[in-house]
Amino acid sequence: MTAENQLVPEKAELGGKRLGMVVEGSLSMGLKVRLDRSTFVEDMSVGRYVTIRGQKDYFLGMVTGIELGAADDRLASSPLDAADPFIVEAVAGSATYGLLHVMPQVKLGRRAIDLTEGAKPVKTVPAHFSAVWESSQRDIELVFGKEDERRFYLGTPLDMETQVCLDLVELTKRSNGVFGKSGTGKTFLTRLLLIGILQKGAAVNLVFDMHSEYGWEGRSETNYKVKGLKQLFPSKTAILTLDEESTRRRKVSPDGVVKIGYGEIEPEDIELLRQTLNLTEPSVQAVYQFSREFGRDGWLSGLLARRTEEETAELLARLNVHESTYRNLLRGMERLRRLPFLVDEASHLPVQRIMEYLDRGVNVVLEFGRVTSPESYILVANMLTRRIHEQYVERTEMALGEGRQPPRPLVITLEEAHRFLSHEVAEQTIFGRIAREMRKYNVTLLVIDQRPSGIDEEVMSQLGTKITCLLDNERDIDSVLTGVAGKSELKGVLARLESKQQALIFGHAVPVPVVIRTREYGSADSYRGLGVAHGADAKRRSGEDAREVWEG
Amino acid sequence: MTGAIAEPSRVGEVVEASTASFVAQCYELHQPPPLGSLVRTRAGSIMIYAIVFNARTGSIEPGRRPIARGQEEEEEGDIFKSNPQITKLLRTDFEAVVVGYRDELLHQYLPPAPGHIHSFVHICEKKEVEEFSGRLDFLDIILESKILLGVDELVGASLRYASGAHADPRAFLVEAGRALASSLGGDLHRLNSLLKRLK
Ligand SMILES: Nc1ncnc2c1ncn2[C@@H]1O[C@H](COP(=O)(O)OP(=O)(O)OP(=O)(O)O)[C@@H](O)[C@H]1O
Ligand SMILES: [Mg+2]
Helix, strand or coil: CCHHHCECCHHHHCCCCEEEEEEEEECCCEEEEEECCCCCHHHCCCCCEEEEECCCCEEEEEEEEEEEEECCHHHHHCCCCCCCHHHHHHHECCCEEEEEEEEEEEEECCEHHHHHHCCEECCCCCCCCCEEEECCHHHHHHHHCCCCCCEEEEEEECCCCCCEEEEHHHHCCCCEEEECCCCCCHHHHHHHHHHHHHHCCCCEEEEEECCCCCCCCEECCCCCEECCHHHHCHHHEEEEECCHHHHHHCCCCCCEECCEEHHHCCHHHHHHCCCCCCCCHHHHHHHHHHHHHHCCCCHHHHHHCCCCHHHHHHHHHHHCCCHHHHHHHHHHHHHHHCCCCEECCCCCCCHHHHHHHHHCCCEEEEECCCCCCHHHHHHHHHHHHHHHHHHHHHHHHHHHHHCCCCCCCEEEEECCCHHHHCCCCCCCCHHHHHHHHCCCCCEEEEEEECCHHHCCHHHHHHCCEEEECCCCCHHHHHHHHCCCCCHHHHHHHHHCCCCCCEEEEEECCCCCCEEEEECCCCCHHHHHHHHHCCCHHHHHHHHHHHHHHHHC | CCCCCCCCCEEEEEEEECCCEEEEEECCCCCCCCCCCEEEEEECCEEEEEEEEEEEEEECCCCCCCCCCCCCCCCHHHHHHHCCCHHHHEEEEEEEEEEEEECCCEECCCCCCCCCCCCEEEECCHHHHHHHCCCCCHHHHHHHCCCCCCHHHHHHHHHHHHHCCCCCHHHHHHHHHHHHHHHHCCCHHHHHHHHHCCC
16 A cells, blocks of 8 residues: 555544434435434534545535434323433433434545545445544645635634635636625625735725725724724725715825716716616616717716706707606706716716726725715716726737736625616626626626625626625525525525624635634734735735734 | 442352353342342353342242241241241242353353353452443343343343442443433333333
8 A cells, every 4th residue: 555545544633523423315415414422412503514434535514404313203202201310311312312414515535645636526425324523624624725825714614713715816706795684794704805805916906885894994883993904904905985074084084085077977877877866768768869969978967957948848859858758867867966976077087096006906995985875876886897897898808919918807896786786787787797707807796785686696696606694584595595506405504604703605716615604803813813824925915014003 | 229239259059040041049048149230150161140130038848838937936036046947948049140251251142051050159249240331231131031020120220230330320320321222212111211210
């Protein structure tokens, strides 16, 4: 037997303790594991990992269900003296016992050589009586790797201290989603992802920060402050704001203030706002007529210009627009006009400025301050993204033609994503398009939402990796899990996550679905961990920023 | 209740032997080993272990029953003083169910051959009880034995007795309870009543 074929010594993997043994199983339905009597059933939790030591191979599996079993099915009409602790102690584990349902997810080799090859898909089931153990650190590392220049430590598996790492380079190759009902930890998790993407240099971020919580200080529910990107990585982050006053009041000095000129608003932007502004279909069509009349950058000023009644009547007649349609459109546009960041000038949009930041690898956070109305959020995010995407398309195509370096990969983070990606609008919005075209032009989305069922099915199916905190609405759970292998088992797992700081991750960037307890964020320790927990090179690139903040 | 382990001693001789059990006559009238205690007897090169049940005292001649003699006496003990011959007319026997044997090793299954008539029977010493009851396979032999006395009574008695040989009697009984639960898990009613006898 060569060294490579030698079995890994049992001792090296004794990370934990034996939990039980396999008593039943099938590839499609998973395994039933009878718990040893030394394993207390209440210590088990759905979503945790176990390692099944088959005779030839080891398997990593997720606990997807827990059950109580009894050798005598008359237990329900119990003749057992359950008040007697002696009797209860004696029968636990034999006459009565706990059962785990386990979904084997990957095969881990047992031989030394397998360790270098990593995990393989499961094509069989472990034999009867295979022992089931707590997974060891080695098992988890074999599957998720260690933190390195691509992988970022995002959390720990349930009931374990080992790190689950996410390959962020792989992650950002597609659009991804962070889901979970309100208050489950989406924003905290996203902060970590953004930091990871920044530290690993996987992409540059553009964040539409609707609630002003990513750039500078955010608050936790218990009201302690947590740091934003700019505080941790000042030279790698630019904060732009739509509401300078609010930003300054929070003692943040923005790197720029965003104003939007009337001329910047294009008919396509209005289409997206149809529902929000209560526009009728003919009104949206009328926008195109006005734009033919006054030009693409003059139509809004033209529409809103003062006119006498006769002039109006004459204009409407010429454009063949109905009076009621006109009123409807005007009402909607008046609402836009009240947006504080809109100015009656042709051009103001800081697209060039943002592009310069992104080109230099500086992450851009756009704060909305107090202007959190849906119309402003939709309008601004959509307008900016459309134009930035245009530039990316142009540059990627040029780069292709001229054999040059394509632009830096860009991740656009979008809270309340269903506003841009609902079934009704996903077809038309730039966001729907980005989600569908994957990384063709080096732009992907990180969508964050508490009601994933509000997002277009096709877009959902395009998301490469989904990270989902607790969801309790059946439709939301279904929409997140559509098309996933082992859906019904994962459903049980998802519905039983803790209400905070736990997430189920599955898809492209992880070899197997995994439940994590999200890494702590917000304590001094957590910043320190983020500052030093990466390779020497990466440390030089971004760690200095972090050190300034928590040492200074 | 968990009893103390009886003093090791030679208590009698085998007077009837079969593979699964034997009958021994006690040397002392009214002094059988306790119910459930572990005894041993030699059969050639092997040592047979058995658990005591069903002790009885009666006339040495089958069919002749002792007659009452105490009408004129003050105390029960005086009967024996006045009639010293009756201790010779009475005998105490006990039965023991064979639960294992030792050749080089200790086995908890039936020996290849039964015990020998007139072999001495000893009460095992504490260390032997502890060693023997360190494994619980013998419980299944008792559970399946065809003895007249209630089998479950004997299981309970033997375990209570053996528990006295262990440093932590309760832990021993819990362990034994678990062994019973895995043998009798399909019959919770019986298990429950058996477990109650272990305390
Ligand atoms: N990784 C974490 N580290 C520390 N605290 C956390 C973490 N994740 C969640 N929390 C706690 O949970 C609370 C809610 O988290 P968060 O604000 O991220 O929820 P959310 O899903 O974004 O909610 P909403 O939908 O309302 O925006 C936080 O205020 C914090 O107290
Ligand atoms: Mg949030």
